Amino acid sequence: MDILQRDQHYPVPKGASDILGVEFAGVVEEVGPKVERYKKGDRVFGLVYGGAYAEYVTISEHMAMSIPEQFTFQQATAIPEVWFTAYQALFLINDLKEGEDVLIHAGASGVGLSAIQLAKKAKAKHIIVTAGHEDKLAFCKSLGATDGVNYKKEDFQQKVQEITNGKGVNAIVDFIGAGYWDKNLASLAVDGRMVLLAFLQGKSNMAPILLKRLKIQGSTLRSRSLEYQIALRNHIEKEVLPGLVDGSLKLIIDKEFGWEDIAEAHRYMESNQSMGKIVVNVTK
Numbered sequence: 001m002d003i004l005q006r007d008q009h010y011p012v013p014k015g016a017s018d019i020l021g022v023e024f025a026g027v028v029e030e031v032g033p034k035v036e037r038y039k040k041g042d043r044v045f046g047l048v049y050g051g052a053y054a055e056y057v058t059i060s061e062h063m064a065m066s067i068p069e070q071f072t073f074q075q076a077t078a079i080p081e082v083w084f085t086a087y088q089a090l091f092l093i094n095d096l097k098e099g100e101d102v103l104i105h106a107g108a109s110g111v112g113l114s115a116i117q118l119a120k121k122a123k124a125k126h127i128i129v130t131a132g133h134e135d136k137l138a139f140c141k142s143l144g145a146t147d148g149v150n151y152k153k154e155d156f157q158q159k160v161q162e163i164t165n166g167k168g169v170n171a172i173v174d175f176i177g178a179g180y181w182d183k184n185l186a187s188l189a190v191d192g193r194m195v196l197l198a199f200l201q202g203k204s205n206m207a208p209i210l211l212k213r214l215k216i217q218g219s220t221l222r223s224r225s226l227e228y229q230i231a232l233r234n235h236i237e238k239e240v241l242p243g244l245v246d247g248s249l250k251l252i253i254d255k256e257f258g259w260e261d262i263a264e265a266h267r268y269m270e271s272n273q274s275m276g277k278i279v280v281n282v283t284k
Contacts, residue, residue, distance in 0.1 A: 001081075003270060013049060013222045021052025022222065024059075025067060025077035035061045043067040045076035047084055047229065049222055053262070055282060062230045065237055068245050078110070078253050078277035083240050084232055085197065085221055086114035089173045090122070092232070093217050094193045100170035101126040103160060103187060104145075105180065108136035108275045111197070113143055113252050115173055120144030121243070126163055130156050132272070139275055143250060157183040168192060188214055195219055252276030259283050 002020050004010035012018070025045035028038050038044060044064045051057050067076040089111075090096045102119050106112045107129025119127045120143075129145045131137050137148030147163050149156040160169055168189035174180060175197050184194060185208040193215040209216065221229065243249035254276040257265040265280055 003266060006266070011220070011223070016049040016222060017051030019051040019053050021048075021054070022050060023047055023077055023080040024052040024057050025073040026057075029056065031061075037061045038064060038066075043073070043076075045073075045079065047080035047221065047233070053280075053282075060226060060230070063226070063233055065233065065241070068241070070245060074253065074256060074279045074281065075251055078251055078279055079241075079244065080236075081221070082110035082114045082277060083236055083244075084229075085111045086118055086173075087235060087240060088219065088221065088232055089195045089197065090115055090118055090171070091235075093195045093219060094171040094173065096122055096124060096171050098123040099125050101128070101164055101167075101189070102171045102173065103128045103130075103156070103169045103184075104173045105130045106175040107131045107140040107145060107148070108133075109175060110252070110277045111175060112173075113140070113250075113276055116140055116144050117249050118240070121249070126169070128156075128160060128163060128169065136275055143252075155183075157186050160187040164189070171195075173197070185209065185212075185214065188212060191215075193217075253279055255279075256281060 001010060005012060005020055028040050028042045028044055031038060038061055045067050046059050046064045048057055048059050096102055096119060102124050104112050104115045107116060108131045112129065116127055116129060126147060127145045128147045129140045130149045130151045131140060132152045134150060137150060140148055149159045168187055170189055170192055172184050172188060172194040174184060174194060177196055188194060190212050192212060196218040244251050254274040255268065256279045259280060259282045262280060265278055269278055
C-alpha cells in the first residue's frame with residue numbers, strides 16, 4: 001500500500017492524510033477531554049487512515065489498543081494492517097468455514113502469513129498458497145499452509161484442481177489481481193467467494209461468475225467507516241491478540257530500518273525479498 005500510494009496509484013480515502021503509513025505503536029502524549037480508556041504515558045498501537053510516517057499521530061480511543069506488556073513497540077506496530085486485513089478477508093468477506101479449502105496468493109507477504117495462520121486456526125482443509133521462491137513456500141508451510149505453488153514454475157489453476165480433485169477452492173484471497181483474474185475464476189468451486197485486495201487490469205471472461213454463482217468483492221480497509229473498523233478492531237482484540245500473546249499465532253517481522261533509512265526500506269519492500277513485516281523505527 002505504501003508503495004502504491006507513494007507512486008499515486010492508491011485511492012486514498014477522502015479526508016485522509018497525504019502522509020504515508022496506516023499503522024503505528026507508541027506512547028500517548030495527549031488525550032481529548034472525553035477520552036476514558038487511555039491516559040498520558042500509556043503504550044498503544046493501532047490502525048489509522050493515514051499519517052503514521054510521523055512522530056505523532058491521532059487516533060480514536062475506540063480504535064487504539066493497549067500494547068501487551070510482552071510486546072515491544074516494533075512487534076506491536078507489525079500487527080494492525082496485516083492481521084486486520086487477513087481477518088476481514090477470510091471471515092467478514094469470504095466467510096471461511098471449518099473444512100473448506102482456501103487459496104491465498106502472495107503467501108509470504110505480511111497479510112498472507114497472517115491469513116495462513118488464521119485459516120489453520122479456523123480448521124480449513126486445504127490451505128493453498130502461491131509464492132515465487134521455494135524458501136518462501138517452505139516458510140508458509142511451517143506456519144500451516146498445506147500446499148504451496150511456485151507461480152514461476154507451476155500453474156496454480158492446475159495445482160488447485162489436482163489438490164481439490166477438480167472441485168476448486170471455496171475461497172480465494174487475492175493480493176495480486178491483474179493476470180490472475182481468469183485463473184482465479186477457474187480455481188473457484190461452485191458458490192465460491194473471492195476477495196480482491198489489489199487492482200485489476202485487462203480484459204477477462206466474466207461468464208464463470210454467472211455459471212458458478214461466485215461472490216466477488218473488492219476491499220480496502222482505509223475506505224471503511226470508523227464504525228466498521230472499530231468492530232473489526234474488537235474482533236482482533238478478542239480473537240487474534242490472545243494468540244499472538246501466547247504464541248499460538250506467530251508475529252513475523254522480516255527486517256527493521258531506522259527512520260533515516262526510509263528510502264532503503266521502500267527499496268527493500270519493492271525487491272520482493274521480504275517474508276513478513278518491515279518495521280521502521282521513528283525517532284523524534
